[in-house]
Amino acid sequence: MPSHIRKACEMLEKHGELIRIKEPVSPNLDIPAIARRAFANGEPAIFFEKVEGSPFPAVCNLFGSEKRAELLLKGNLNFSLKNASRLLHSLPQRSLTKPVMHSEISLSDLPQIKCWPKDGGAFLTLPQVLTIKSGKKSWLHSNLGMYRVQISGGDYIQNEECGLHYQIHRGIGIHHQAALARGEKLKVSIFIGGPLGNTLAAIMPLPNGIPELVFAGMFSKRAFRYAWHKGWFISTDADFCILGEIQNDLKPEGPFGDHLGYYSGQHPFPYLKVHKVFARKDAVFPFTVVGRPPQEDTIFGNLIHKITAPFIPRMLPGVHEVNAVDAAGVHPLLLALGSERYLPYEKREPLELLTQSNAILGFGQLSLAKYLFIAAKEDNPNLSVRNVPEFFEHILCRINLERDVHIHKNTSIDTLDYSGTSLNHGSKAVFAAAGEPCRELGFASPVKGILVVQEEKFENMENAEKFPLVVLCDDAEWTGRNLENLLWVAFTRSNPASDISIHGSQLVIDARKKLHHAEELSS
Numbered sequence: 149m150p151s152h153i154r155k156a157c158e159m160l161e162k163h164g165e166l167i168r169i170k171e172p173v174s175p176n177l178d179i180p181a182i183a184r185r186a187f188a189n190g191e192p193a194i195f196f197e198k199v200e201g202s203p204f205p206a207v208c209n210l211f212g213s214e215k216r217a218e219l220l221l222k223g224n225l226n227f228s229l230k231n232a233s234r235l236l237h238s239l240p241q242r243s244l245t246k247p248v249m250h251s252e253i254s255l256s257d258l259p260q261i262k263c264w265p266k267d268g269g270a271f272l273t274l275p276q277v278l279t280i281k282s283g284k285k286s287w288l289h290s291n292l293g294m295y296r297v298q299i300s301g302g303d304y305i306q307n308e309e310c311g312l313h314y315q316i317h318r319g320i321g322i323h324h325q326a327a328l329a330r331g332e333k334l335k336v337s338i339f340i341g342g343p344l345g346n347t348l349a350a351i352m353p354l355p356n357g358i359p360e361l362v363f364a365g366m367f368s369k370r371a372f373r374y375a376w377h378k379g380w381f382i383s384t385d386a387d388f389c390i391l392g393e394i395q396n397d398l399k400p401e402g403p404f405g406d407h408l409g410y411y412s413g414q415h416p417f418p419y420l421k422v423h424k425v426f427a428r429k430d431a432v433f434p435f436t437v438v439g440r441p442p443q444e445d446t447i448f449g450n451l452i453h454k455i456t457a458p459f460i461p462r463m464l465p466g467v468h469e470v471n472a473v474d475a476a477g478v479h480p481l482l483l484a485l486g487s488e489r490y491l492p493y494e495k496r497e498p499l500e501l502l503t504q505s506n507a508i509l510g511f512g513q514l515s516l517a518k519y520l521f522i523a524a525k526e527d528n529p530n531l532s533v534r535n536v537p538e539f540f541e542h543i544l545c546r547i548n549l550e551r552d553v554h555i556h557k558n559t560s561i562d563t564l565d566y567s568g569t570s571l572n573h574g575s576k577a578v579f580a581a582a583g584e585p586c587r588e589l590g591f592a593s594p595v596k597g598i599l600v601v602q603e604e605k606f607e608n609m610e611n612a613e614k615f616p617l618v619v620l621c622d623d624a625e626w627t628g629r630n631l632e633n634l635l636w637v638a639f640t641r642s643n644p645a646s647d648i649s650i651h652g653s654q655l656v657i658d659a660r661k662k663l664h665h666a667e668e669l670s671s
């Protein structure tokens with residue numbers, strides 16, 4: 149049976165959604181540069197038939213458009229509680245054959261994709277990382293996630309070790325802790341390729357204890373096929389499989405050009421002692437390139453929003469919808485619509501919204517949100533978190549800056565966000581608004597009511613009351629040029645507890661570069 153990735157590529161090619169590059173291309177910066185340009189220009193997926201230094205072909209930009217994603221997943225994203233019975237037909241199945249174990253290879257045989265000039269080495273960017281809770285022997289206790297894997301460079305012993313960058317609030321950490329408590333080394337299986345639904349399942353933000361493998365089968369309309377090999381759980385449909393154990397010490401991982409648009413630095417992280425690396429006969433190496441949004445992972449985010457939207461009101465009572473804003477790097481900025489129903493007979497103000505904001509900031513990966521703007525749907529039933537300018541205008545014309553801004557100091561933030569006090573540590577801000585408008589907003593580009601400045605002169609500012617939010621930055625012309633620039637600068641370069649201040653009728657976010665901030669990506 150041919151590789152699922154290879155079959156998917158052939159299908160896309162028939163639809164004019166894939167092109168082939170037959171000449172040898174270097175995986176060191178050249179292939180990633182082509183991948184970024186292809187996505188930016190709306191071009192098809194790219195199949196590199198000859199990757200310098202590797203016997204395996206590589207493919208990128210598979211999910212570079214929603215049209216392509218729909219083709220690959222064959223419309224299997226329209227899932228709701230009404231057809232939850234599909235889950236029963238998607239349970240993992242044990243396989244008698246193991247195509248992925250056709251040949252044993254080394255890490256250095258894989259395409260050594262280095263995406264950005266200052267990256268610490270080559271990385272796997274679409275790995276499916278699977279662990280089983282220590283002491284358990286069933287997929288029911290599995291966690292499947294997507295964590296970048298450094299396969300060369302740094303202090304790693306070539307072909308014997310690889311870095312595992314798992315971030316805060318990820319399920320693998322719970323499994324790792326359980327193994328440490330038992331005095332064991334956690335076995336880790338890393339899969340590359342296989343049915344495309346497996347890749348999507350690995351990025352699903354599911355509550356701990358719900359196996360992503362079931363969703364993998366649902367998205368692919370093919371049950372996840374697995375086998376056991378000397379205590380390791382194997383995806384038999386994968387194109388490649390890396391088996392290893394997390395060691396007891398840490399090693400420096402990174403730097404890596406990440407999806408916030410900056411280099412995440414080099415820090416001590418867990419690493420694997422590699423036991424075996426396998427490949428199927430006709431293996432194809434899928435990869436992606438991340439950087440300042442939008443990139444291919446933007447499409448992944450859109451797919452996740454589409455899948456999870458029907459469940460938000462059931463999992464978070466009173467919350468209608470949320471939007472982790474891609475242009476701001478996802479976790480730095482979250483917009484939400486809730487309900488304000490506690491005291492319908494009194495003057496409306498945020499009360500129930502605050503309860504809902506606490507629920508949001510305590511729920512799974514939504515808890516990584518740094519800025520949460522939440523509004524009451526009753527004030528405008530047609531308001532949507534997907535229309536970012538309109539949503540901000542709705543908030544800003546209603547918010548009471550003295551009452552409705554809530555700062556949470558000394559809390560956890562996204563591992564990749566360097567605006568805080570240290571790795572994983574920073575603060576959060578909740579902006580809540582309910583009731584009738586209390587001010588008229590002044591016109592400013594790209595959002596009414598938001599003024600972009602680069603000088604600290606707030607006293608006697610003309611029409612200050614019409615601009616309740618001021619973004620202080622290094623380059624006002626560039627920051628205010630479009631919505632994407634504004635969102636990226638304002639919310640990736642500020643830490644609420646230290647960078648928010650109020651000057652009269654204006655709240656100021658200091659989004660200037662600081663010495664502790666990460667370096668911007670530049671090719």
